[in-house]
Amino acid sequence: MNDVVGLSADIATLPIAEMAQRLGQPVSRVHQLVRDGHLLSFRRDGGVVVPTDFLGDDGAVIKGLSGTITVLRDGGYADDDILRWLFAEDDSLPGTPVASLRAGRHREVKRRAQAMAF
Numbered sequence: 001m002n003d004v005v006g007l008s009a010d011i012a013t014l015p016i017a018e019m020a021q022r023l024g025q026p027v028s029r030v031h032q033l034v035r036d037g038h039l040l041s042f043r044r045d046g047g048v049v050v051p052t053d054f055l056g057d058d059g060a061v062i063k064g065l066s067g068t069i070t071v072l073r074d075g076g077y078a079d080d081d082i083l084r085w086l087f088a089e090d091d092s093l094p095g096t097p098v099a100s101l102r103a104g105r106h107r108e109v110k111r112r113a114q115a116m117a118f
Contacts, residue, residue, distance in 0.1 A: 004042045004080045011087055013049035016041065022059060038066040040079050040086075051087075053098045064106020068097070068113045075117020085116070 014022065019039075020030045030050070033039045038061055041050045056062045072082045086098040090112070093100045097109045 003044055004083050006084050007042070007080075007087060012052040013044060014052055016048050016050065019050045019055075022055060023061070024059075033061070036066075037069040037073060040069060040083055042080070042083060051083075051098070053087075053102065056102060062098075062101045062106075063104070064101045064109060065098075067106070068101065068110055071110060071113040071117050075113075077117065085113075 016030050017027055020027045023030065025033075030039070034041045034050070039050055039054055041048050043049075054061060054065055068086075069082060072085070073079075077085070086101075087096050089096055090100075092112070093105070093108065097112065100106075100109045
């Protein structure tokens with residue numbers, strides 16, 4: 001979990017402890033969510049952080065994120081690659097995959113992930 005090369009420094013993140021507070025979960029549960037592929041984390045400035053865009057307006061993990069992560073991991077993508085893809089502009093969506101997930105277009109994002117992975 002090092003700084004992700006190619007991932008914009010503008011992406012808003014929260015340290016694991018603050019993410020746990022936002023989710024109303026213990027820190028150990030957030031680590032478990034990362035291990036299980038429901039969330040992705042990475043190192044930034046020496047600390048482990050999670051992008052805030054992974055949370056919806058309701059404060060929960062956005063629908064479709066874990067399924068997308070699973071599809072890409074199963075296809076051989078490393079977490080750094082998945083993070084870069086989630087935040088990269090995609091003219092066919094339009095916008096970024098994570099923005100499409102936040103907008104409720106998780107099926108469309110998952111289709112693209114499946115096409116990339118297999």
